[in-house]
Amino acid sequence: MIESRPAPTNFGRSDVVATVIFEDRVEVPLGSVRLEDFSLWAASPIFPRSGRIDYVSGTIEVDMSPEDIFCHGVLKAEVAAVLQRRVKKHATGLLLIDSTRVVCPRAELSVEPDVVFVSRDAIDRGRARLVPKSSGEPGRFVEIEGAADLIVEIVSDTSVVKDTQRLPGAYHAAGVRELWLLDARRAPVSFVIHRRGETAFEPVGEERGAQRSDVMGCSYRLESRGNDFGGQDFDLIEV
Template sequence: MSESVAEKVRFSRYEDFRRWTETQPGYWILVHGEAMPSPSPSRIHQEISARLEMLLFEVVRRTGRGWVYDAPLDVKLREDTVYQPDLLVVLREHADRLRPTHIEGAPDLIIEVLSPTTAHLDLWEKRYDYAQAGVQEYWVVDPESRRVELYVREGEQFRLHASAQHSGRLRSVLLPDLEVDLETIFRDL
């Protein structure tokens, strides 16, 4: 396949998409069959992601409760929908979702750090797709407004459970040992 990046490239099967991405520069996601480039995150985005990953590592990996991964790692929600969340957690009881090349199905927890170019996707399509696939908890971190929103799954959709801006603490429902202090996450950025 030799389509230019400007042309829309569509896939109905993950394996075809994965083979195609191996010949393309950069990182790609698959949104309802359409291949989309995933832009490089900013330094501030990376700093926030790293701080959150350290917290997740302490609560999940060191206690043996599961696995923590960061982008880029494919999360295949359906054959035609593959995302690369900034951070994700797969609990031990869902180890069957771990594949050598990707996560097959819904991680238990996902954190997305918003970027100006992908904020709409994170707030709308991804949130809907994550809930439909079975993600139990979804965190959205906005570096510009210094706001964090914590969503929990109810039925097949997310409900806003808690949010804070600039300061305060948010505690995970899924992982009660996970508490995020906003002042620490956004300090010196």
């Protein structure tokens, strides 16, 4: 369903733009084709607070599907918990989970990854920065701008092409150092660490059953097993 209506005043525009309505819940102004327009929408009160809405190389990507409890939610929690313990122990930076927006103007990118790590070094050297809340309150920040060190994406039924084809190129253009792609929808679970190559991300490959993360400074392997709830449990193991 496509309707024409006045653009919200939040965009600072009064012209008429088309609006695409998905599942009767999400309205995307077609006038928001530029990253700066999308960013204004994302910061406005009318931006949906559920689902995942990203801006990738000029395209607005909307995913309102429910998150699979085990092959997405439980897996994400395990990865985030293991990485957070290491980040906290060594005080290397910030480990954040979904709903944290990462913006990179040079790559025309505004996304909410499943897991993102930004190192203290990246912030100190200006490769990334914390964007303050518009209120200006001390210590309040709303997004990351620049190049994240590590991004984790977990593939779902509605994000296969996006996660495996569109996002890797966009993340490389944004200067991301390392990309982890996981897919637990079918056995065996797929877990691949990609390091930054000259023109694209490249799988690091396994050595003694584990994959090396240069960003985290150690190697990892992922194990899965059935649980009493009819789903899977996961163990991300540092080697």
